[in-house]
Amino acid sequence: MEKTDYSWWDIIKIPFRYAPSYSASIALEKILSGLVPTLQVIVTAKFLDTAIAVVSGDMNYSEIFLPLISVVLLIVYSWVSEELVKLINVKLQMRLREKFRVTITEKRAKLKYKHVENKDTWDLISRVSKEPEIQCKNAYNNFLELIALFIRVIGLLVVLVAYVWWAALIISGILFSLFMVSLRSGEDMYEANREVSKYRRRFEYLGEVLTGRESVEERTLFGYTDEVNKKWEEQYETARKIEYNTDKMVYKRTMGRSIFTIFVSVIIIIILIRPVYRGLLSTGIFISISTGVIELTQLMSWQFTFYVTQFSKDKEYLKDLDIFMKLNETKGALDLPSTENIKFNSLEFRNVSFKYPGTDNYILRNISFIIRKGLHYAFVGVNGAGKTTITKLVTGLYDEFEGDILINGKNIKEYRQSELKSLCSVVYQDFAKYFISLKDNIAIGNINSMNQKGSENDIKDSMKIMGLEEVAEKLPKGWDTPLGKIKSGGLDLSGGQWQRVGMARAIVGNAPIKILDEPTAALDPISESHIYEEFEQISRGGTTIFISHRLGSTKLADEIFVIDHGSVAESGSHSELMKLDGIYANMYESQRSWYL
Numbered sequence: 001m002e003k004t005d006y007s008w009w010d011i012i013k014i015p016f017r018y019a020p021s022y023s024a025s026i027a028l029e030k031i032l033s034g035l036v037p038t039l040q041v042i043v044t045a046k047f048l049d050t051a052i053a054v055v056s057g058d059m060n061y062s063e064i065f066l067p068l069i070s071v072v073l074l075i076v077y078s079w080v081s082e083e084l085v086k087l088i089n090v091k092l093q094m095r096l097r098e099k100f101r102v103t104i105t106e107k108r109a110k111l112k113y114k115h116v117e118n119k120d121t122w123d124l125i126s127r128v129s130k131e132p133e134i135q136c137k138n139a140y141n142n143f144l145e146l147i148a149l150f151i152r153v154i155g156l157l158v159v160l161v162a163y164v165w166w167a168a169l170i171i172s173g174i175l176f177s178l179f180m181v182s183l184r185s186g187e188d189m190y191e192a193n194r195e196v197s198k199y200r201r202r203f204e205y206l207g208e209v210l211t212g213r214e215s216v217e218e219r220t221l222f223g224y225t226d227e228v229n230k231k232w233e234e235q236y237e238t239a240r241k242i243e244y245n246t247d248k249m250v251y252k253r254t255m256g257r258s259i260f261t262i263f264v265s266v267i268i269i270i271i272l273i274r275p276v277y278r279g280l281l282s283t284g285i286f287i288s289i290s291t292g293v294i295e296l297t298q299l300m301s302w303q304f305t306f307y308v309t310q311f312s313k314d315k316e317y318l319k320d321l322d323i324f325m326k327l328n329e330t331k332g333a334l335d336l337p338s339t340e341n342i343k344f345n346s347l348e349f350r351n352v353s354f355k356y357p358g359t360d361n362y363i364l365r366n367i368s369f370i371i372r373k374g375l376h377y378a379f380v381g382v383n384g385a386g387k388t389t390i391t392k393l394v395t396g397l398y399d400e401f402e403g404d405i406l407i408n409g410k411n412i413k414e415y416r417q418s419e420l421k422s423l424c425s426v427v428y429q430d431f432a433k434y435f436i437s438l439k440d441n442i443a444i445g446n447i448n449s450m451n452q453k454g455s456e457n458d459i460k461d462s463m464k465i466m467g468l469e470e471v472a473e474k475l476p477k478g479w480d481t482p483l484g485k486i487k488s489g490g491l492d493l494s495g496g497q498w499q500r501v502g503m504a505r506a507i508v509g510n511a512p513i514k515i516l517d518e519p520t521a522a523l524d525p526i527s528e529s530h531i532y533e534e535f536e537q538i539s540r541g542g543t544t545i546f547i548s549h550r551l552g553s554t555k556l557a558d559e560i561f562v563i564d565h566g567s568v569a570e571s572g573s574h575s576e577l578m579k580l581d582g583i584y585a586n587m588y589e590s591q592r593s594w595y596l
């Protein structure tokens with residue numbers, strides 16, 4: 001069972017769970033490094049007093065060696081351990097990447113689709129899953145730095161208590177107030193970061209529009225660079241202002257307190273001069289304590305504030321992680337498509353109504369239709385009528401609908417995800433273009449047999465059907481040529497060739513229902529209509545559902561459903577619908593010129 005409860009304690013628990021020995025080594029080093037400055041005060045005082053005594057002839061020359069060696073050893077220890085801990089941190093990060101990052105990635109893949117489509121949860125998901133191993137490693141190190149600082153401060157305070165207890169008391173008071181202020185600053189900064197990340201996503205997107213390959217032609221054609229640049233600047237400036245104002249506020253708070261702390265420290269040092277005169281404090285101890293107090297001042301004002309602020313930000317990350325891990329999942333989301341070869345007979349929507357989670361508007365309204373084995377169907381309708389939404393329900397991406405969806409007479413909710421995956425394959429409008437080889441781009445359509453003997457023949461067949469053989473022949477390394485431009489030697493395909501790849505991916509799978517959701521929208525109406533015809537030919541015996549608002553492509557379907565405002569407004573064959581002289585006939589007439 002995956003752990004779902006997270007609190008700030010997990011800043012320590014996560015590294016210990018995944019890499020106990022590395023985490024323990026880092027913790028030990030940080031704790032020791034916290035003790036070093038206190039030891040340094042004591043050792044330096046001893047060294048100075050001995051040196052003064054040696055110079056004034058009260059002590060033997062040889063007695064200076066032990067304190068001197070102690071001072072040198074402490075310095076050497078600090079150097080060596082610092083470097084060592086850097087190395088161990090690299091190991092810790094690697095281990096967290098292997099284990100913790102995988103946990104996050106898996107959780108992300110299992111999330112219910114509604115969280116992926118919801119803006120707020122998507123923001124949260126992006127925040128949590130952005131380099132989680134680095135966020136965790138840094139949180140752990142920041143926390144240990146804070147503990148080391150505490151040890152350092154308490155050590156110096158203990159030394160101070162032994163000689164001037166009231167100074168220790170005043171410093172403790174200031175320390176507490178600094179702690180509280182820094183905690184608040186950290187929360188403010190994380191909150192600001194949340195806000196900034198919204199704008200950052202927008203300006204990063206606009207940056208991609210301004211510089212990316214995808215939009216290069218339109219950029220030149222429409223000449224919108226200046227206009228988009230202005231928008232980019234607006235978003236960027238808003239983000240920068242939020243960051244700047246928060247930093248300024250935190251800086252002011254810290255500055256005010258640090259000036260006060262310096263002032264108090266100077267007074268403490270001045271007061272300490274008297275006992276030195278009166279012989280109550282040795283010169284060594286006075287110099288050493290003064291250095292210690294000045295060091296404390298610096299530590300407390302900037303470093304302490306920095307690490308408390310970090311801790312507070314890291315705590316907020318853990319809060320986000322807690323919410324993220326509690327987001328509900330789709331059961332069996334990571335399962336491979338079932339290999340049981342489930343036979344398909346029928347798919348029925350019975351009075352189905354659906355609205356997207358978090359919205360009030362019904363996209364599907366009381367919709368009913370039946371899809372039967374071996375026939376070809378088409379869903380047509382204007383943009384936004386609800387056609388793609390139907391495919392999202394058929395594939396189980398959303399399960400919070402009213403009414404019933406029945407597959408082979410059985411409620412869709414009773415099917416396992418692996419079964420639904422094996423029943424349906426969809427080529428969406430924005431099907432994915434993977435920057436891997438042409439062969440693998442198709443092979444992933446049948447993940448169960450990928451890399452298995454005989455699968456190459458299936459891939460070849462699907463390429464032949466989709467007319468991709470000639471395309472592969474012209475590529476420098478045939479079907480092993482990496483597509484896209486991210487690898488050297490990679491080549492890009494044309495829009496139409498990509499669409500054929502997307503469809504070949506659907507053919508190579510064994511799913512009995514194949515849905516084409518306008519993957520050919522980028523083609524002209526006649527080419528689209530040809531591709532749909534080809535696809536229908538090769539899907540003989542199987543069941544196909546074509547979605548389009550271009551009716552020439554769907555004319556040959558056995559049954560056409562005209563979707564209007566989320567319901568089936570008309571249904572029948574092309575000739576029946578033409579006779580009906582309703583929405584379909586109207587649409588067809590208005591599109592007739594496209595096919596002349």
Ligand SMILES: Nc1ncnc2c1ncn2[C@@H]1O[C@H](COP(=O)(O)OP(=O)(O)OP(=O)(O)O)[C@@H](O)[C@H]1O
Pocket residue numbers: 117356359363381382383384385386387388389390549
């Ligand atoms: N995740 C979502 N959250 C809220 N509303 C959504 C979401 N996805 C789609 N919609 C809305 O649902 C309606 C139907 O969208 P859908 O994609 O099903 O239409 P469509 O008929 O496939 O249109 P097209 O022909 O343009 O692809 C639209 O008004 C759209 O704005």
